[in-house]
Amino acid sequence: MSKFSKKRSGTSPSISTASLPDIIFILLFFFMVVTVMRTAELKVRVFTPYVTELTKLEEKSLVNYLYIGRPIQKFQALYGTKPRLQLGDKFAELNEIPLFLEKHRVKVPESKRPRITSSLRVDGDVTMGIVQDAKTQLRKSGQLKVNYSAKKKVDSERF
Amino acid sequence: MAKASKARDLMKNEINASSMADIAFLLLIFFLVTTTVAEDKGITVKLPPWSEEKAEEIKLKSRNVYSVLVNAQNQLLVRNQPMDINDLRENAKEFIMNPTGRPDLAEKPTRAIISLKNDRGTNYKTYLEVYNELKGAYNELWNEMCQRKYGKDYSDELPFAVRKSIQDEIPLVLSEAEPTSFGKE
Numbered sequence: 606m607s608k609f610s611k612k613r614s615g616t617s618p619s620i621s622t623a624s625l626p627d628i629i630f631i632l633l634f635f636f637m638v639v640t641v642m643r644t645a646e647l648k649v650r651v652f653t654p655y656v657t658e659l660t661k662l663e664e665k666s667l668v669n670y671l672y673i674g675r676p677i678q679k680f681q682a683l684y685g686t687k688p689r690l691q692l693g694d695k696f697a698e699l700n701e702i703p704l705f706l707e708k709h710r711v712k713v714p715e716s717k718r719p720r721i722t723s724s725l726r727v728d729g730d731v732t733m734g735i736v737q738d739a740k741t742q743l744r745k746s747g748q749l750k751v752n753y754s755a756k757k758k759v760d761s762e763r764f
Numbered sequence: 765m766a767k768a769s770k771a772r773d774l775m776k777n778e779i780n781a782s783s784m785a786d787i788a789f790l791l792l793i794f795f796l797v798t799t800t801v802a803e804d805k806g807i808t809v810k811l812p813p814w815s816e817e818k819a820e821e822i823k824l825k826s827r828n829v830y831s832v833l834v835n836a837q838n839q840l841l842v843r844n845q846p847m848d849i850n851d852l853r854e855n856a857k858e859f860i861m862n863p864t865g866r867p868d869l870a871e872k873p874t875r876a877i878i879s880l881k882n883d884r885g886t887n888y889k890t891y892l893e894v895y896n897e898l899k900g901a902y903n904e905l906w907n908e909m910c911q912r913k914y915g916k917d918y919s920d921e922l923p924f925a926v927r928k929s930i931q932d933e934i935p936l937v938l939s940e941a942e943p944t945s946f947g948k949e
Contacts, residue, residue, distance in 0.1 A: 626781060629788035636795035653806075654889040656896035658903055660920070662804040724806065729889035732836075733882050734949040736891075744814035753892055754806040 645694040649674035654729040655758035667721050669709040674728035688731045699738050703746040726754040828875045830859050836885030836947020856901035873934040880940050885947020902936045
């Protein structure tokens, strides 16, 4: 009995922080794995629609992104409010799409080139005109695999 | 001299790990800031190859064609009838399978063709929702058939032969016409 009481009467107990680095490291690894480096600063407002039938894009290196939307507030004085195309990190004209695709294509190993996907990130409020023109450009340059970027719609009615 | 050796004894072989947490925190915060939650999902489509020549016209029986028109006011006209987007999926499913053998619906699923046409003034959101409903109709039919045949849901993880056997019976044929340009862009 005296053994127990002796232990308890020690100096003020302190929580061991020895495992703290481990906990932080676990968090760190989690974020390292899910991280996608911000490739481009968005200069257009892109708010993609909500849909139910989604497919996931597999390999990040095989995807190129085309953004279509209205310029954000900062650029409206310069570029107006009409929907614009953004390639990489700058505004572009539609006829720059083939070159943009080619630049991405040469970076991809030849065996993987047929699997290159173009991800169209289009704002929901944009009209189809500019999207259609972009699609025509994609078809003309032989880039036929296209993914319309969208978000998952949580549908309470159907399920 | 005695004091110095005592200090060394106290150190023993332990590395001071108290700053490890700080280093890890620093890295953690860096990754937190640069993280964008991956939302790389969407509707994957295969565009038709571009050709300069005009495509030859193919005559199709009108009962096999499911025409969907979307105008610049985002209204739907399905087989010459106005329709609400919420009814599109069920209606398309009925058209493809034609369970009651009606003479005005598709002869059989392999003959069914969906024709989608929009205006240049159509909202992208509406267009994608319509596309989603049509794709959803096929996905549901594939699921039903897959459940009947193999007892599981249709998914891309299934063996190629299984997917092919289902796609052969209910092929997705979605043709997109050149858009009209009546509406304001």
